[in-house]
Amino acid sequence: MRHLLIYDMIEAVHRSGSIRKAAEDTNITASALNRRIQAFEEEFGSEIFERLPRGMRLNPAGELLLHHIRLQRQDMARVHSQVADLSGVRRGHVKIACSQALLPYFLPREISKYRSEFPDVTFTVNVRDRIQAERDLVNFESDLALVFEPAHMVDFEVLHAMHQPVMAVMSAAHPLADRTNLRLRECLDYNLILPASQFGVRVLLDQAAARLGRKLEPVLETDSFDMVRHFAAYGQGIGFQIPVGLNALARPDMAFVPISERDVSGGELFLGHLRGRTLPVAALKFATQIVTSLAQKGRT
Amino acid sequence: MRHLLIYDMIEAVHRSGSIRKAAEDTNITASALNRRIQAFEEEFGSEIFERLPRGMRLNPAGELLLHHIRLQRQDMARVHSQVADLSGVRRGHVKIACSQALLPYFLPREISKYRSEFPDVTFTVNVRDRIQAERDLVNFESDLALVFEPAHMVDFEVLHAMHQPVMAVMSAAHPLADRTNLRLRECLDYNLILPASQFGVRVLLDQAAARLGRKLEPVLETDSFDMVRHFAAYGQGIGFQIPVGLNALARPDMAFVPISERDVSGGELFLGHLRGRTLPVAALKFATQIVTSLAQKGRT
DNA sequence: CGTAGCGATGCATTTTTTGCATCAGTTCAA
DNA sequence: TTGAACTGATGCAAAAAATGCATCGCTACG
Numbered sequence: 220m221r222h223l224l225i226y227d228m229i230e231a232v233h234r235s236g237s238i239r240k241a242a243e244d245t246n247i248t249a250s251a252l253n254r255r256i257q258a259f260e261e262e263f264g265s266e267i268f269e270r271l272p273r274g275m276r277l278n279p280a281g282e283l284l285l286h287h288i289r290l291q292r293q294d295m296a297r298v299h300s301q302v303a304d305l306s307g308v309r310r311g312h313v314k315i316a317c318s319q320a321l322l323p324y325f326l327p328r329e330i331s332k333y334r335s336e337f338p339d340v341t342f343t344v345n346v347r348d349r350i351q352a353e354r355d356l357v358n359f360e361s362d363l364a365l366v367f368e369p370a371h372m373v374d375f376e377v378l379h380a381m382h383q384p385v386m387a388v389m390s391a392a393h394p395l396a397d398r399t400n401l402r403l404r405e406c407l408d409y410n411l412i413l414p415a416s417q418f419g420v421r422v423l424l425d426q427a428a429a430r431l432g433r434k435l436e437p438v439l440e441t442d443s444f445d446m447v448r449h450f451a452a453y454g455q456g457i458g459f460q461i462p463v464g465l466n467a468l469a470r471p472d473m474a475f476v477p478i479s480e481r482d483v484s485g486g487e488l489f490l491g492h493l494r495g496r497t498l499p500v501a502a503l504k505f506a507t508q509i510v511t512s513l514a515q516k517g518r519t
Numbered sequence: 520m521r522h523l524l525i526y527d528m529i530e531a532v533h534r535s536g537s538i539r540k541a542a543e544d545t546n547i548t549a550s551a552l553n554r555r556i557q558a559f560e561e562e563f564g565s566e567i568f569e570r571l572p573r574g575m576r577l578n579p580a581g582e583l584l585l586h587h588i589r590l591q592r593q594d595m596a597r598v599h600s601q602v603a604d605l606s607g608v609r610r611g612h613v614k615i616a617c618s619q620a621l622l623p624y625f626l627p628r629e630i631s632k633y634r635s636e637f638p639d640v641t642f643t644v645n646v647r648d649r650i651q652a653e654r655d656l657v658n659f660e661s662d663l664a665l666v667f668e669p670a671h672m673v674d675f676e677v678l679h680a681m682h683q684p685v686m687a688v689m690s691a692a693h694p695l696a697d698r699t700n701l702r703l704r705e706c707l708d709y710n711l712i713l714p715a716s717q718f719g720v721r722v723l724l725d726q727a728a729a730r731l732g733r734k735l736e737p738v739l740e741t742d743s744f745d746m747v748r749h750f751a752a753y754g755q756g757i758g759f760q761i762p763v764g765l766n767a768l769a770r771p772d773m774a775f776v777p778i779s780e781r782d783v784s785g786g787e788l789f790l791g792h793l794r795g796r797t798l799p800v801a802a803l804k805f806a807t808q809i810v811t812s813l814a815q816k817g818r819t
Numbered sequence: 820c821g822t823a824g825c826g827a828t829g830c831a832t833t834t835t836t837t838g839c840a841t842c843a844g845t846t847c848a849a
Numbered sequence: 850t851t852g853a854a855c856t857g858a859t860g861c862a863a864a865a866a867a868t869g870c871a872t873c874g875c876t877a878c879g
Contacts, residue, residue: 223522254859262521263599264602283601298586302565547869554828570827572825
C-alpha cells in the first residue's frame with residue numbers, strides 16, 4: 220500500500236527513536252525519511268515528533284495519530300479479509316493473545332482444526348498475562364484474547380465466557396489421586412506447587428486460603444504452568460490448573476481432581492476482542508469455532 | 520492530506536460514475552486519474568470498479584473499501600479535532616442531521632450559544648427525516664442526529680432521550696386557545712393541519728385516531744412544520760407540533776396546548792451518533808451541551 | 820450505421836522524491 | 850575541556866514517479 224508508506228515510516232521512527240536508525244529499516248536514506256516526516260507534519264498541521272538531542276519522540280499529537288494509524292491499518296486488514304472472503308478465497312491471519320492454560324491442548328487443537336478447513340489462514344499466538352492481553356488488543360497487536368480472569372475488562376468485548384473450576388494436579392500415585400472431589404484444606408497438608416501471583420488461578424487460591432485463615436506456602440512457585448504440571452507428575456506435591464489446560468487422556472500418569480467450589484469458587488475463561496472493533500473475517504470465523512468448542516466442552 | 524488523495528479520487532469516480540467526469544472535479548487529467556485508479560487496484564489486490572461501457576461502478580470489494588475510506592476519514596477528522604483541542608485551540612466542524620422541529624428555535628439557539636464560547640467551530644445542519652438521519656450517520660455524513668421518533672435505531676447510539684408530548688397549535692383567538700389540556704376528540708371538530716405521513720407526529724396522531732375509531736382528514740397536509748405553524752396562526756384550524764419546536768414567548772398571537780397523553784402518548788426526541796464511533800471533540804462537546812439544555816428544558 | 824461517450828495506453832514532459840555531502844547542534848567520555 | 854559520536858536539517862544534482870496529450874478500441878444509443 221504505497222500511499223500508506225508514510226505511516227510505516229512514522230511507526231519506524233517511533234520504534235527506533237531516531238530517523239537514522241529508522242532509515243535502515245525503511246530502506247531509504249535518512250535525509251529522504253526526514254523530509255517525508257517533515258512534509259507529513261506540514262500537511263497534518265502540527266508536529267508529531269519532539270526533536271530531542273538524542274533522537275525523536277512522539278508528542279501527544281503523535282500519540283493520537285499513532286493510534287489512528289493502527290486503527291486504520293487494522294480496518295484495512297479487515298477490508299482485505301472481507302474482500303478475500305467474498306471472492307471465495309479463504310485467506311487471512313489471526314492474532315491471538317492468550318493465557319498459558321490454552322497452549323498445551325486447547326489452542327493447538329482448535330487452530331489445527333480450523334486450518335484443516337482453511338489451510339491458507341495463518342496464526343500468531345502470544346502468551347500474555349491478564350493485563351498484557353488487554354493492552355495487546357488496544358494496540359491492535361492481537362485480534363482476539365482468550366484469558367482466564369482478565370483484569371479490567373474495559374475495552375474488552377466478551378464473545379464468550381466459560382466457567383472454570385480450579386483443579387488439583389498430581390501424580391496418579393498420590394494419596395489423593397483417587398478422589399472425585401477435594402477440599403482445599405486437604406491439599407494444604409501436601410507440598411504445594413503454585414503459579415506466580417499475577418496468574419488468575421493463584422489469585423483465586425490466595426483468596427480462598429485467606430478465608431480459611433491460612434496462607435499458601437508453596438515449595439515451588441513458577442510462572443510456567445508446564446513446570447507446575449511436570450513437577451507434580453514427578454510426585455512432588457499438588458499443583459493447580461484449570462480444566463481447559465488439562466487433558467486426562469494424554470496423561471494417564473497424572474490425576475486431576477476438582478477443588479470443591481465451596482472453597483475455591485473457580486473463575487471465568489473469557490474470549491473477547493477490542494470493544495467496538497469489527498474483526499477480520501478469519502478472526503471472526505475462528506472465534507465462532509472456539510465458542511462452539513467451549514460450549515461443547517462445557518456440556519461434557 | 521496528499522497521501523489520501525487517492526481516496527478522494529475513488530470517491531469522485533464513485534460519485535460521478537465515470538473517470539472523465541471525475542477528472543474535472545479532481546483537477547487532473549482523465550488519463551492520470553485512470554492510471555492512479557489502476558495502480559491502486561494493483562496494490563489493493565483486487566479491482567474495486569466494474570468497467571461498464573457507460574462508465575465505472577463500484578463492485579462489492581469497492582463498496583467495502585468505500586466504507587473503510589469514510590471511516591478512516593472520519594477518524595482522521597477526530598484526530599485533528601483532538602490535536603487542535605490539546606493545543607488549546609478550539610476549532611472543528613460539527614455535522615448534524617435533525618428533524619424539522621429543531622430548526623426554528625432549538626438548534627439556532629444551541630449553536631449560537633456554543634459558538635459564543637468556541638467561535639472557530641463551524642456547523643453543518645441537514646434536515647433529515649427519521650430514516651435519512653440514520654443513513655447519514657452510517658455514511659459519515661453527519662456526526663450527530665437529533666431526531667423525533669427515529670425509525671430503526673440499529674447503528675444509532677443514544678446519547679440522550681427526551682419525552683415530547685404532542686401539542687395542539689392554534690391562533691390565540693381560537694375557541695380552544697385558553698385550555699390547558701385537550702382531548703384529541705375535541706380537536707377533530709376543527710380543521711386539521713397535519714404533517715405528512717413520514718413524520719413522527721403524524722404517525723402518533725394516526726395511531727391515536729385509529730384507537731378512537733376515527734380517521735384524520737386534514738384540510739392541509741404538508742411536509743413543512745413552518746407551514747403548519749403559519750397556517751394555524753391565520754386562524755385556519757389546529758396544527759400539531761412537539762414542544763421543542765415551539766416557543767410561546769416568541770408567538771403571543773398563538774396558543775400551544777398539550778394533547779392529553781391518554782389519547783396521544785407522545786414520542787421521544789433522541790440525540791445520538793453512529794454506534795461505536797468516537798466523536799470529534801467539537802461534536803462531543805456540542806452533544807454534551809445539548810444534553811444539558813434538553814435536561815433543563817425537561818425540568819421547566 | 821455513424822456518433823458520442825467510455826476506459827486504456829504509448830510517449831514526451833513536468834513534478835516529486837531521493838541520495839550524497841555537509842552543516843549545526845548536543846551528549847558523553849576521555 | 851576537548852573531541853568523537855551521535856542527532857536532525859538542508860542545498861543540489863540525479864533518479865523516479867506522476868502527469869498531459871494524442872490516440873486506440875470498444876459499446877450503447879439514436
